[in-house]
Amino acid sequence: MFNRHICAIIFLLTLMYSDDALSHAEHDKARYVAVDGKDQGSCEQPAQPCQSIGYAAKKANKGDKILVAGGEYQAKSVDELFYLTSELVPSYGGYSKADHYKTANPQQNPTYISGVPATYNKQLSERGFILIVDKKSKSLAASAAFQQKLGQFDAIKQSQSDVNCVNGNAGSFPCNNIDLVSHVPLSSFANSPSAANDIWGHVDLNTDIEYAIIGLRNGASVVSLEDPSNPQVVGHVTGLTAIWRDIKVYQYFDFEQGMWQAYAYVSTDGAADSVTIIDLNDLPNSIHSVGHANEDASLHNIYISNVNYGTGVAINHRQPLLHSMGSSRYGGAHRSYDLINPKAPTAVYTPVEATRDDYTHDGTSFVVTDDRVANDCQRLTTDQTTPTECDIFVDFNENEMRLWDQTDKTDLTELGQGIYNNAAYTHSGWWTEDKKYIYVHDELDEQQFNNNTAVMIFDVSDLTAPLSKGRWNGPTKAIDHNGFVRGNRYYMSNYERGMTILDITDPVKPVEIGYFDTFPFSDDDQFNGAWGVYPFLPSGLILISDINSGLYVVKDKTKNVAAGQISFSQMKQNYPEGQTAIIHVQRLLDSTGEISVEYQTLWGSATGDDFVAQTGKLTWADGDNSDKTISIPINSDTDTLEFTEQFSVELFNPQGGATLQNPGNAWIIIDGNNEVSGVKFGAASAELIENQTSDKTQILIPVSRLPSYVSGLNVGVSIVQTGDSQATNNSDFVLHDTMLTWAADDNSDKTITVDIINDDQQESTETVTLAFDVGDNYRIVGTNAFTITILDDDSNTAPTVTSNNYIGETIESLPLGDLVTVSDDQTNLAYQWTLNANNSNATLSTANTLNAKFTTSVAGVYPLTLVVTDPFGESATTSFTVEKTEAKKQDKGGFSFNYLTLFLTTALIFLRRRADIKKIGKIVQTMSK
Template sequence: MVTGVLGVLAFSAAYLARMSRPVFIKALVGALACLSAFTAPLQAQTNISAVGHLSYQQLRGSAIANLWGYVDELGNEYALVGVNGTEEQPGGLSVVDLSDPANPQEIFFLPGPASIWREVKVWNDHVYVTTEAEHGGLTIVDLSPLPQSTVLPSTVWIDDGWDSSHSLFIDEAGRLYIYGANEGNGGVIMYDLVPDPMAPVRVGVFDPWYAHDGFARGDTMYVAHIINGFFTIVDVSDPAAPVLLGQQTTPSNFTHNVWLDDAGTHLYTTDERNNSYVAAYDVSDPSDIQFLDKLRSDGGSGAVPHNTYWLPGDFLVQSYYTYGVSIYDCTRPDNLVEVGSFDTSPLSGGGYFGAWGVYPFLPSGRLLVSDIEQGLFILEPTYVRGCHLQGTITNGATGIPVAQASVRILTTDAEETTGISGAYGVGTLLPGTYTVSVTAPGYYPATVEGVVLQTGELTLLDVVLDPLPTYPVSGVVRSATTGAPVPGAQVWFVNDQFTFNTLTDVDGNFVFPAVYDGVYTADIGAWGWHGACPPDLVVNGAAVADLTVELEPGYADDFALDLGWQVSATAPRGVWERGRPAGTIYQGEIANPGEDVSGDCRDKAYVTGNSGGSPNSADVDEGGTLLTSPAFDATGMADPHVRFFYWFYNAGGVTPPDDALRIWLTDGADTVLVQEVLAAQSASIWRFSQIRIADHVQPTATMRLLVYTEDHEPMGHLVEAGLDQFAVVPNASTGVADEPRAEPLLIWPVPASTSVSVRLPGGMEADVLITDALGRTLSTGTRTQGGVAELHFDLANGTYLVHVVTDVGTRFSSRFQVMR
């Protein structure tokens, strides 16, 4: 049952923002109802123990959001918890007395509108709460009457320019920073709290990008721009005129939060994506920010980090959704080591459930954790040092550093990949004697036994790798019709470990002087030619010479290679990209198809924001994205047409979808719209289109195809599109075909070795043949019997096509692979 809930409701903040309030409340209540059978089990813990727990499902029938802590004048500790609410119950702020941490008691509740977002901060005995609820404003509560009285003065303060926001920060001087308000781009709005903590005074704005969260100290602000995937460092000594000092992308390009150490030299970040990281940076020079290290907990499970905080003593504490809370030793910011964890959630893997927030700054040292479904946890951490291992990996023949070397401490999860410097840093919690494994593409693996690691100490280990032998590979690319050389053709040989690529010279020749043993997928192509995917290249202890590849002339692109299509965008995300389509699901239906059009060399296409996961994680938002073909000459062709496959998906939002996919042709001077796919035609299935050029513009030698889609609202609709199998062809039928591509052939086994069986639907009878990717016939004369044919062959490894012509003239084709 839990798996089903996760599959349907693994929603992100952006996803819920697309829902109307009743819809998201019902979804949330439904999820919580399914989870209500779970209590708060102590699933896994290392150096953190349970002290107390408060269930908000029992207390208020609600999930919770973020939290903060507070200490009164007598030293009593409190948890300040953001409560979501439901359609029937209000959300709000809950103040919990922790005098008996094993038995926490709510002593004050201030109701407010229901919302899944509440962020909490404290300054000068006042608590400030943001929410994205409509007209939620900024809640301010005076905590100074505690502990003598629980009658706490409060107000809901609303700025003239906005009435909802995502998060906040307050620096040591009483400057309030509001992030993600519904004003402008949702950047940073700054206020002075000193004159009156209950009535902020606006003093400045920094609004070039949407801001999700941030940190500030003195005259410097650090801002997480989640949509753009980077953080900025800004001089706010004059808040009315902020100055950008530096900018840095984060490992998963979805920067959620930032936190600075006391020295002001190191910044730590999280990316709110599945399987993402906590990252460390040297920010001592904002104009030259240096990435140092990244670490993730429960690696490979999909768990999502949310908020990280630096503690004196050089520890990081972070809330980690389904993983709970974790502690990292950051004594060496270039070598983070996990030294503690506590799992608050019965769930696991990706998705936005579990531990939302953690507060690690109480004088008692206890941790406060807000688990969305399970409630408030009071935990007792034990801070210990990790065992650190560092060194450099070098080439045994040349002495130069080895990049992309994987260093692993066996029997642990510790693993690091070297950069161009060859340096690595890994670590583990438990001291002992370990075996270290080092592997790198192009080198023999190395294993070092008896490596002693000790708590709080650094062990140095440099490793030398011996390179593998290499062999030359050469050949020529020629025209299949004239035999003339094809200069400037791309030649790629790729396998799981290595990628080799070059361009042919003026005589069509190519040479790779050093290729490792192995089997390589081959792709050869050039703009103005039909690409080829010949049989696999096999290098086995000897040179490979005199390879000959023939290309058919003509403009065709199945996007197996990058032949020069240009991508531009005003949107910060959802931009066109070439790759293997990553399927997504929205409300039980396909949003992004998970495959390209069959029948071409490889499995790539152009897709907008091709990240997979949640359908809204990389759809087109806040602008548009344009895909432009290289120029093609349509003058020497009889009645030229352009043909291609496409899909367009438009759904979601609080208003009916109203976006479009637009396709233009330009002759180099004029640009005309030749096809418009409206929201009513939205469908996540490849559709075929062919367009007669002369119906729109005069064919010229400088023609291009342009494909554009947009969504200008950051929390608007889902907008996604795809393009595949572009070609310019003569004498084709006219008009636009808008029917789904038929895929009636069933071929098995795949991959094949010496034979395949082919089945047509309905017992249709047909002639069946096999061609290679260049269209050359390799097997003919086979007829189906009862709609089934068995084809026997002796073919080299590679991709081939089965073509079928039925007795009524219908033609089908599909690809298959041979692997022997």
């Protein structure tokens, strides 16, 4: 009996310690290669290396690396060239089996590669390889197959536009029913990043210009699609080097400014870069970061629920939530934040009791309003005070799909789980527009089970018991990654196959009807090619991000079907208050069979008080191609001053085989009443040094004009007296612009110019405040004050800074500001932290702030330096160390750690699924009786 209990304890300990081993987010594992190795197994043991780099690459996951022992190797196929130059699974030479691949020494362990063109010499030598180019090794490079693929390789490095898919190819790219509109290669982005990752889209509702936002190894970039055939990179926000980034957009109408505001959220995994928040409100001119949401040092994915995916606007009365997934906290379980202040998301749901078993890799959500609200969510709909809908969060948990009721955003309830055979890594998925089915991607089943591409299909008519309805199997071994539904089309990034489009008219029997191969060299089960797709732009353009070659903008040509296309006749219509908007919906091209489509009204700047919300279904009989209409009464109100407002009508869930053609949303514009312009200072304050130059210091203060722009505008600017420290006009400064003038339809920024006079008097700090004159024909937005602080202190002294060393066992997002003390008579100080050594084992985030964050998981002593600089350029420096100690070994009731590790390793061979873990728990309970 005693031995049984010991075994039970071991099993329980196995479950506790195996959490990280099941993680897809665990990366930087090595695969080993040696000339005397064997191409068998997983190549994970230094004592049992594989023989070829190509085989090792096929056993690796994203973020792994291949370590190659000294010797002579030959690239035996064209594909092996790409494995050698991969960024997601990089290969490095110069290692030795003798020291178990611990240290690279290319001089002592020369690693030769033959069969590769000389153009790759520099790239491979930087990774520890020596390229051999002689007559014996030219066979591969000289082959026709290699030359063809080399031409394709060159093509993915070049910008291209307007290449139609003809006879199975769009230039160098294999395709079917998809045209290439444009291609932006990696070299077009800032600092020529070595790889791309995820993609999202954005439409600026102020201008209707569409944008692509692409994640890159070195940050994220925004690309204007104003001319889709000639995309322009607008700006780049730099981030720490990382393989994984994910992007989502939130857009809302600011009633004070009378304009739409938008922010992009970029998560980072594999580096402590947290969530970068990008301000999109200066588009089309520029973008900039407004900081980080630093609750999580790193996280794998983000998602925003309760928004329209084409606009990023909240759906009607619902509250948008930003969800972090796969973070470095709370076992990686999903966590929710409100976006009331979009620059500073606030946690509203934190899974404090979650374990590594609750890790969420990716997620999506949908809201149900049918009988599942009462039956599955147990939310009664008969009581007027009870919600009539249920908000479902779909959690892709590595081992299964989990469904949660998140209607109460502070207290989630798990409803059911979806499991399937041969699960290797439950990665991501999306739902059909009738909200009855979910498509699930498993990222590792192709490799582990030698499958072709497979997409799992679940019926979620019962949210408490998702039912597996089989799977779609593709024609190649390319790995499926991320997918999205729009209408009856499923758009899927398919790695080496590029993008695949499925017709899901019959949701349990998808049919491939199109693809665009962004990686034309291979369709293997490797991590090259298309990472992400985005199919929600109002124009209907599809975005693809390719790991190896950047951004693709393509056009879906799969929608010309016998059942016809469904579309609004007009994208925008104007109506005054008190009238009824009549929207025409067309059936175009063909009219075979009975079809239908659903519709709903969506809030914009016009909300529920401005119009009568509508939902419904339009139906066409076989052969009927007449227009159908939607009538929406627009309410009247008594406001004497009101902006032009807008809301939209969305078509979704087409049935009968007809496709949704763009525009898929129609906008109804409600004419404004006595609109006036707004004016706003571009900033709140500025600080200048009087004696910074020999003559004068000049400041240019931007002033923005906000809607409306229908007439000309004159705005006066005055000096506000603020007390004893008030600077004097014409003595301390000169104000040049006291009247700002705009013509009708002019929305450009104007500038106030102020000269700071440099005199020879020693003075204390002075200020001057400017304000707009109050007027009847314009409104003042924000704080009506711009304060200039003038510094002139000849007795200024440098800051003082002291520090303390730190020793700890766990160091994650350590706030370095707690370890220093800074004092100075100036408040506007600049900070710069430097990690002096061991850079590869530790990370610094927000290094230009006092409270920089330091993270490391590797034991050691890390010297740090802080330089503090005041506005006059005087600085002080302090240095100290942060020491991470080895984790203390825990007493496991007489079992040594090595023996426990042996048991854990053995058990992990058998524990592949969460369901198995639950079974083990029951066995343990039985054994203990």
